[in-house]
């Protein structure tokens with residue numbers, strides 16, 4: 001049974017929602033989390049993640065504050081470097097082509113460190129991302145790409161931990177409870193209509209936090225806003241983020257903002273199902289492409305695979321793959337780089353071929369022109385700057401010379417068997433367009449005024465990401481803005497008459 005009235009309703013049960021709920025509960029008011037999914041599919045995209053958080057740290061002491069389990073041995077054998085506010089600002093500016101909303105970006109960057117400590121205070125544990133973000137060279141790990149911390153147990157561990165913390169703090173969680181619309185009067189939002197247990201009910205409330213994700217799982221909206229062809233992309237995560245939260249807010253006059261035709265989209269197994277599968281999690285992705293070359297149906301390269309660390313290119317390359325004929329590409333590796341492939345290359349449900357000669361390999365690349373593919377590989381091999389040493393931990397400058405599409409770093413010849421190739425298509429992570437909020441997490445209307453009682457956090461906030469995205473920022477943004485929105489909503493509710 002849902003309560004007839006509650007101080008704060010949070011719509012969604014992912015990372016942003018739980019951070020909002022936990023922050024709101026600090027004001028000593030009643031909080032209800034509405035989750036559209038059944039319990040075993042709950043947690044939205046957050047459950048599908050590896051739990052990687054991009055956060056500022058000025059040295060190993062900041063990491064120890066988050067991960068007191070770090071051993072002296074690990075510290076001795078690892079170059080963690082730093083990830084300063086300046087680095088985070090630079091990354092956000094560069095990848096979004098300086099379109100990121102300056103106020104929101106500043107909040108994200110300057111509050112990331114304190115927000116991580118706050119999440120830890122709620123019982124979430126963190127660990128260094130050794131497997132994916134650092135290679136061991138000469139006996140020492142070196143972290144690269146500004147991404148060093150992940151939640152214990154990845155996305156499932158994060159969502160389970162946040163759910164446990166919510167329940168410990170007296171927050172109610174209702175599953176299979178789909179918010180349908182907002183109830184308003186001249187003073188703002190006063191309630192939520194919810195479909196639950198086959199009935200539509202109205203819950204009276206003082207504040208609503210929208211944290212129901214983007215619209216990526218809605219094929220019609222994808223085509224409408226991202227453009228033709230996007231209905232053909234796969235969805236990497238939850239099937240429940242169909243834009244409900246955005247629609248409910250637009251229906252009462254909220255302002256849309258941000259890159260509505262943009263999204264985070266990656267290379268994802270060509271034969272993956274239409275939506276994410278929690279038994280596979282994020283493992284349909286194929287993120288070791290900087291050590292490969294990618295060929296399309298014409299047997300041609302179409303992008304600089306080594307333009308930057310994977311964290312700074314993967315989220316925009318899904319779109320590039322979708323634009324290829326047949327919406328697919330093959331990633332090609334030889335023996336020299338097989339050991340650098342991430343674990344996701346070794347799962348059972350993978351579209352992979354293996355061969356001992358290049359001629360045999362190209363004949364096995366389904367739907368690809370084999371003759372042209374062989375020519376492309378040979379031309380690429382001839383163009384590699386073999387005199388520059390290869391180093392996967394830095395942008396090594398080992399590129400190509402004279403190709404119309406260069407490979408700028410980590411270029412190795414593809415000439416040593418065994419050869420492996422993996423077929424990928426476009427997998428959409430989340431959409432970038434969303435609602436306009438202020439720095440207190442309040443939703444603004446199309447005149448720029450605050451809609452009283454309405455707050456937003458997570459994927460459905462617009463304005464932060466344009467064109468591209470630095471890996472690990474989604475969870476961090478959800479946490480920062482979730483905490484802000486929840487705190488503001490909780491305080492407002494606490495001040496309103498009972």
Ligand SMILES: Cc1cc2nc3c(=O)[nH]c(=O)nc-3n(C[C@H](O)[C@H](O)[C@H](O)COP(=O)(O)OP(=O)(O)OC[C@H]3O[C@@H](n4cnc5c(N)ncnc54)[C@H](O)[C@@H]3O)c2cc1C
Pocket residue numbers: 011012013014015016017034035036037042043044045046047048049050051052053054177178179180211212213214236237238240241242244245276281282429430457458459460471472473474475476478
């Ligand atoms: C495979 C994959 C891997 C990823 N890896 C990372 C990573 O390592 N690091 C990182 O930072 N980001 C990662 N991301 C991105 C990250 O998942 C998102 O940025 C982040 O989780 C979004 O959090 P959120 O709370 O806004 O949305 P979600 O976690 O998606 O939560 C939205 C919630 O709203 C619910 N909902 C939807 N409609 C309704 C409704 N009408 N009523 C009630 N509830 C509703 C959904 O069921 C869900 O619980 C990854 C995403 C995917 C798909």
